[in-house]
Amino acid sequence: MKIYPVGLVIEGRKCVVVGGGRVAERKIKGLIEAGAEVYVVAREVSPAVEKLIREGRVIAAGSEYYSEILTGSVLVFAATDDPDLNKRISEDARRRGIFCNNVTDPADGDVIIPALFRDGNLIIAVTTTGASPALAARLRDRISETVVPVWKPYLEFMEKWRKFVLGWKAFSGNSQEILRKTAFIVYDLMDRHIPPDEGLPELKAACENLLPMPLPDELSEEWEDLWKS
Numbered sequence: 001m002k003i004y005p006v007g008l009v010i011e012g013r014k015c016v017v018v019g020g021g022r023v024a025e026r027k028i029k030g031l032i033e034a035g036a037e038v039y040v041v042a043r044e045v046s047p048a049v050e051k052l053i054r055e056g057r058v059i060a061a062g063s064e065y066y067s068e069i070l071t072g073s074v075l076v077f078a079a080t081d082d083p084d085l086n087k088r089i090s091e092d093a094r095r096r097g098i099f100c101n102n103v104t105d106p107a108d109g110d111v112i113i114p115a116l117f118r119d120g121n122l123i124i125a126v127t128t129t130g131a132s133p134a135l136a137a138r139l140r141d142r143i144s145e146t147v148v149p150v151w152k153p154y155l156e157f158m159e160k161w162r163k164f165v166l167g168w169k170a171f172s173g174n175s176q177e178i179l180r181k182t183a184f185i186v187y188d189l190m191d192r193h194i195p196p197d198e199g200l201p202e203l204k205a206a207c208e209n210l211l212p213m214p215l216p217d218e219l220s221e222e223w224e225d226l227w228k229s
């Protein structure tokens with residue numbers, strides 16, 4: 001099975017989940033986090049899904065699957081415990097040109113959901129392409145444990161620094177190399193678990209050395225803003 005990993009922007013777009021059990025619940029929560037408009041069709045729903053429906057975060061769209069529910073959707077989850085029904089759903093989706101995740105038969109669908117860690121702009125996604133979902137989850141835990149405690153202020157810095165570098169003409173021609181170099185410095189700080197209050201001054205000194213010319217007055221405010229965490 002060959003896959004092409006992507007990050008879908010589905011905010012405000014219709015997504016359909018058929019099934020309301022433990023597995024469907026996980027997929028629904030992921031869709032809500034991405035801001036999708038989620039429709040659920042299920043004979044029975046778990047207490048957590050029931051609560052999401054009551055809170056208006058998910059739209060209950062009936063108890064029996066019907067193919068018309070797929071109309072206008074961008075992504076469909078066939079998440080029932082009935083493999084024949086899941087297969088029918090994925091066939092209906094494919095006919096309509098809609099991507100479908102089949103939770104009982106990965107090769108039948110055309111979307112695989114990786115094990116995810118998400119916190120703001122950082123997303124760690126691990127997939128084994130279906131070979132071992134449990135191992136994917138364990139690897140995700142292992143990777144996130146090592147970077148998460150200190151990553152956030154560093155990533156916030158990198159976001160601001162990137163805008164600064166790309167926005168100052170004096171860097172032009174060199175900006176990619178500068179951004180790569182800074183990423184290595186930041187990675188090293190994270191790897192050594194240097195807390196941001198110690199790491200940012202170290203980073204400031206390194207970045208000063210990377211400046212192509214003395215900082216003009218009109219950029220001094222932006223420069224100072226880089227070091228606020």
Ligand SMILES: C[C@@]1(CC(=O)O)C2=NC(=C\c3[nH]c(c(CCC(=O)O)c3CC(=O)O)Cc3[nH]c(c(CC(=O)O)c3CCC(=O)O)/C=C3\N/C(=C\2)[C@@H](CCC(=O)O)[C@]3(C)CC(=O)O)/[C@H]1CCC(=O)O
Nearest residue numbers: 104106112113114115127128129130131132133134136137
């Ligand atoms: C990563 C995660 C994301 C998520 O679902 O959000 C996810 N499964 C998770 C957990 C998990 N799934 C299963 C177990 C039991 C142990 C085991 O079997 O290993 C556990 C562990 C647990 O529950 O702790 C059983 C299972 N899963 C699939 C089948 C069908 C089959 O293989 O035929 C069966 C057998 C069902 C049966 O017959 O009983 C199929 C898929 N599951 C996938 C994703 C896709 C491949 C991802 C990849 O390999 O990278 C894929 C192909 C399709 C899809 O659903 O996208 C999520 C991590 C949750 C977390 O975040 O902690």
Ligand SMILES: NC(=O)c1ccc[n+]([C@@H]2O[C@H](COP(=O)([O-])OP(=O)(O)OC[C@H]3O[C@@H](n4cnc5c(N)ncnc54)[C@H](O)[C@@H]3O)[C@@H](O)[C@H]2O)c1
Nearest residue numbers: 019020021022023024042043044063064065080081082103
């Ligand atoms: N992909 C994964 O991550 C993964 C992980 C574990 C298990 N599974 C497999 O996924 C399936 C679902 O697991 P679960 O724990 O959520 O099961 P579950 O029993 O908790 O939920 C099944 C859901 O399907 C609904 N359903 C069944 N037939 C229906 C129909 N005709 N119309 C509408 N709704 C219908 C039920 O009402 C229920 O909400 C199982 O077959 C399991 O083997 C997949």
